[in-house]
Amino acid sequence: MPRHAALRTLRRVERGARARETLDGIVRRESLSGLDGDLARELTQGVLRHLESLDHLLSAYVQRPLAKAHAVDRNALRLGAYQIVYLDRVPDRAAVHTAVEAAKSAGRPRAAGFVNAVLRRLAASVSEAGVAAPGPDARRAVPRGDGAFTLFAHDVLPHPVAEPVAYLAAAYAHPAWLVERFTAQHGADAARCILAAGIARPPVSLRPLPGHEDALAAALEERGVAYEREGPCLLLRGAGRVAALPGFDEGWFAVQDATTAEVVPLLAPAPGEGILELCAAPGGKTLALAHGVGEQGVVLAVDLPGPRLANLERNVKRRGLTQVAVLGADAADPEQLPRGLRGRDGDGFDAVLLDAPCSNTGVLAQRVEARRRVEGPHRIAMLAEQAHHLLLVAASRVRPGGRLLYSTCSIDSDENAEVIRAVLDDDPDLDLVAERLTLPVAGRRGGGFAALLRRDG
Numbered sequence: 001m002p003r004h005a006a007l008r009t010l011r012r013v014e015r016g017a018r019a020r021e022t023l024d025g026i027v028r029r030e031s032l033s034g035l036d037g038d039l040a041r042e043l044t045q046g047v048l049r050h051l052e053s054l055d056h057l058l059s060a061y062v063q064r065p066l067a068k069a070h071a072v073d074r075n076a077l078r079l080g081a082y083q084i085v086y087l088d089r090v091p092d093r094a095a096v097h098t099a100v101e102a103a104k105s106a107g108r109p110r111a112a113g114f115v116n117a118v119l120r121r122l123a124a125s126v127s128e129a130g131v132a133a134p135g136p137d138a139r140r141a142v143p144r145g146d147g148a149f150t151l152f153a154h155d156v157l158p159h160p161v162a163e164p165v166a167y168l169a170a171a172y173a174h175p176a177w178l179v180e181r182f183t184a185q186h187g188a189d190a191a192r193c194i195l196a197a198g199i200a201r202p203p204v205s206l207r208p209l210p211g212h213e214d215a216l217a218a219a220l221e222e223r224g225v226a227y228e229r230e231g232p233c234l235l236l237r238g239a240g241r242v243a244a245l246p247g248f249d250e251g252w253f254a255v256q257d258a259t260t261a262e263v264v265p266l267l268a269p270a271p272g273e274g275i276l277e278l279c280a281a282p283g284g285k286t287l288a289l290a291h292g293v294g295e296q297g298v299v300l301a302v303d304l305p306g307p308r309l310a311n312l313e314r315n316v317k318r319r320g321l322t323q324v325a326v327l328g329a330d331a332a333d334p335e336q337l338p339r340g341l342r343g344r345d346g347d348g349f350d351a352v353l354l355d356a357p358c359s360n361t362g363v364l365a366q367r368v369e370a371r372r373r374v375e376g377p378h379r380i381a382m383l384a385e386q387a388h389h390l391l392l393v394a395a396s397r398v399r400p401g402g403r404l405l406y407s408t409c410s411i412d413s414d415e416n417a418e419v420i421r422a423v424l425d426d427d428p429d430l431d432l433v434a435e436r437l438t439l440p441v442a443g444r445r446g447g448g449f450a451a452l453l454r455r456d457g
């Protein structure tokens with residue numbers, strides 16, 4: 001059942017659907033148990049996180065290009081190969097058998113022999129799983145994303161010196177254009193770390209809410225849940241379901257990446273302030289803003305009308321944040337945004353936060369499909385242009401002396417520093433106060449960018 005759910009999800013993702021929403025729908029409709037749902041999620045995310053590597057490895061064992069195979073066969077092969085190459089806990093025989101069964105139950109009984117034969121040959125060519133170092137021949141060592149490697153009996157990857165981009169793309173499952181872009185913008189060593197972060201399983205990252213830091217740490221220790229600190233967050237590994245953690249019902253923490261959690265403190269929201277938050281859904285930063293301004297302050301949280309806005313509204317209500325008002329509006333259209341808070345002095349807000357829609361290149365481990373959805377440099381240019389426009393609108397709502405915070409979860413300079421340069425050129429009354437680029441760290445935190453500007457008083 002879980003493999004069947006994963007297979008159906010992978011097929012729909014190929015046709016443009018979003019993995020998480022699609023799988024959640026299937027899990028609900030088919031009433032999968034908690035454990036089966038978790039396995040289906042693990043398999044789907046794992047295949048999408050390692051997709052380019054899986055296709056590269058499989059291509060050595062199929063006669064026709066994988067892209068031309070039937071969608072069920074192709075995705076059943078990926079499911080089986082993912083378990084063989086990247087998972088320790090599934091024996092190869094079970095990985096092959098369950099992939100064959102998934103293909104059969106998806107209406108491809110005739111593909112059983114083909115899927116079986118390809119996966120058995122792949123499994124037979126693995127010489128050692130989960131070794132700590134790549135050994136002398138990098139072409140035989142496939143990085144798994146957990147710091148370990150799967151060793152093959154023969155060369156399976158392109159030559160790292162003769163074909164560096166093809167090697168990195170195949171080993172770290174990123175499109176070649178993105179490998180080139182990371183290398184050009186951040187240098188070869190940093191690019192490799194970014195790629196490694198992109199295939200690492202993200203940790204469960206909890207940000208304790210103000211006043212609950214000690215209680216949460218003590219409760220986790222009492223329950224025997226191991227954690228490490230990363231910035232303002234606690235990282236948990238293998239801790240099971242978040243909803244079963246101590247403090248979940250009491251609202252002691254938010255599930256949030258450390259880099260994301262460090263954004264709002266840069267704005268330093270103060271008690272009583274009026275803050276405009278653009279692109280706010282689902283509200284990860286709204287909560288921190290609300291705590292900052294307190295019950296005497298106001299946060300006006302804006303996003304486009306639709307399901308994400310409804311989610312934001314639900315989150316605000318569930319937390320009982322009476323200082324937050326939610327508005328469905330297009331932030332690109334200044335006419336749809338208020339000029340400031342009625343009943344307060346002056347024009348404009350004390351502070352404006354714009355968390356712009358972006359390429360997600362800092363959080364590819366979490367957003368496993370993003371590396372394919374971005375398509376290429378032209379799409380990054382479009383996102384940068386959109387962010388530039390949104391930031392100009394955001395700037396128009398900052399009162400004299402007020403602050404403007406721009407953030408993205410991209411690590412691409414065109415969407416980050418270049419947008420800030422352009423806005424500083426356009427609006428001479430703005431000054432740059434601080435700018436921070438964080439690169440992702442495998443298994444610990446995502447990457448992102450934040451810049452704080454101030455309008456002259």
Ligand SMILES: C[S@@+](CC[C@H](N)C(=O)[O-])C[C@H]1O[C@@H](n2cnc3c(N)ncnc32)[C@H](O)[C@@H]1O
Pocket residue numbers: 278279280281282283284285286302303304308329330331332355356357358
């Ligand atoms: C990076 S996400 C925001 C994440 C959110 N700030 C958080 O911390 O949970 C970007 C958001 O921008 C919203 N968005 C995109 N274009 C927009 C527009 N023209 N006006 C308002 N919101 C927009 C999307 O709906 C999406 O929710």
